[in-house]
Amino acid sequence: MSHIVIADLHKRYDAVEVLRGIELSIPQGSVLALLGPSGCGKTTLLRLIAGFEPLEQGRIAFGAHVMASPTVFVPPERRGIGYVPQEGTLFPHLTVEGNIRFGLPRHADRRRRIDEVLALTGLDGLGRRYPHELSGGQQQRVALARALAPNPALVLLDEPFNALDLDLRRSMCEDVIGVLRNTGTTSILVTHDPGEAFAVSDQLAVMQSGVIMQCARPETVYWQPASPAVARLTGAAIFLPGHGLGRTATCALGALPLHDGDEAPGGAAMVMVRPEQVQWQADGPGVPARVVRHSFRGDHTLVGLALGDMRLDLRMPSLAAPPLDAQGHVYILGACMAWPEPTA
Numbered sequence: 001m002s003h004i005v006i007a008d009l010h011k012r013y014d015a016v017e018v019l020r021g022i023e024l025s026i027p028q029g030s031v032l033a034l035l036g037p038s039g040c041g042k043t044t045l046l047r048l049i050a051g052f053e054p055l056e057q058g059r060i061a062f063g064a065h066v067m068a069s070p071t072v073f074v075p076p077e078r079r080g081i082g083y084v085p086q087e088g089t090l091f092p093h094l095t096v097e098g099n100i101r102f103g104l105p106r107h108a109d110r111r112r113r114i115d116e117v118l119a120l121t122g123l124d125g126l127g128r129r130y131p132h133e134l135s136g137g138q139q140q141r142v143a144l145a146r147a148l149a150p151n152p153a154l155v156l157l158d159e160p161f162n163a164l165d166l167d168l169r170r171s172m173c174e175d176v177i178g179v180l181r182n183t184g185t186t187s188i189l190v191t192h193d194p195g196e197a198f199a200v201s202d203q204l205a206v207m208q209s210g211v212i213m214q215c216a217r218p219e220t221v222y223w224q225p226a227s228p229a230v231a232r233l234t235g236a237a238i239f240l241p242g243h244g245l246g247r248t249a250t251c252a253l254g255a256l257p258l259h260d261g262d263e264a265p266g267g268a269a270m271v272m273v274r275p276e277q278v279q280w281q282a283d284g285p286g287v288p289a290r291v292v293r294h295s296f297r298g299d300h301t302l303v304g305l306a307l308g309d310m311r312l313d314l315r316m317p318s319l320a321a322p323p324l325d326a327q328g329h330v331y332i333l334g335a336c337m338a339w340p341e342p343t344a
Helices: 042-049 096-102 108-118 136-146 166-183 194-200 218-223 226-233
Strands: 002-013 017-025 032-034 055-063 065-068 079-085 154-159 186-189 203-208 212-217 238-245 249-250 254-257 267-273 278-281 287-296 300-308 310-317 325-334 337-342
Touching: 002 042, 002 186, 017 042, 017 186, 017 212, 032 042, 032 166, 032 194, 032 218, 032 310, 042 079, 042 186, 079 136, 096 108, 096 136, 108 136, 108 166, 136 154, 136 166, 166 186, 166 194, 186 194, 194 218, 203 226, 212 218, 212 226, 226 267, 249 267, 254 325, 278 300, 278 310, 287 310
Parallel strands: 032 186, 032 203, 079 154, 154 186
Antiparallel strands: 002 017, 002 055, 055 065, 203 212, 238 249, 238 267, 249 254, 267 337, 278 325, 287 300, 287 325, 300 310
């Protein structure tokens, strides 16, 4: 059963249409990641779901209940949501317990619920500290605890770990999503980090210019992107000119199979593989190649390969990287994608 259903959603600011025909269905208890560059409409979509802004066209429903349409508007406080913004926005004059208590109704058993969410978010023993006495990661946990305190059916996370360094951001995100999964809470995470989106989501929606270009399982989005634009937004990609026929695409890397269910465009095609699919071996079979660049970076090495007139730049594990001027062969592990060659 879908908990959140969004249909034909549009949003305009003056003459600029920032959301164009958004369609989403989010199952109960699942995690949806919204991935896209700044300005693509991710936060606007989140604000419409939260009820912070009205919509002009479309419909947002939580289960059987319509929350927003051109004729219906349920205010945020009646939608049963928790919202964690980018900066956490904790009250600096309140303790951790005070910040969590702020979102609880007066008739609730506040002491019991505060203790529950402190334990749930790994904040035991920190209830009497003030925000300035906490690390950045702990502050974000307090923001999450405050959002979870009223037992929301839906939690919206608007790039809440942006201010943290990359490793801490990703580990914090996985920890927080783990908490939400344990509570069975439906969650929507806005992010511009593909690694973060892949690691935590059940569905990944890729946005650009107010449109969802693809929404599917993370593995599907990565290996079978709906377009070259989706491929670029979700990771490093190698694009090569080639020709398609049936379920095979031919390019400088050889005749490559397409993913199950895909069919190559007839004639000129743009062929895409991920860099980690390019495999090096000293002996054939494969396409002859020579190492023309070798730049050691610690755990990985940047390797430049010359395949005739073509150059490929790869990031390889240092222990497996061939030395400069080495002669060998490359082949492709797995399948590729192919689209019609774009016209000028």
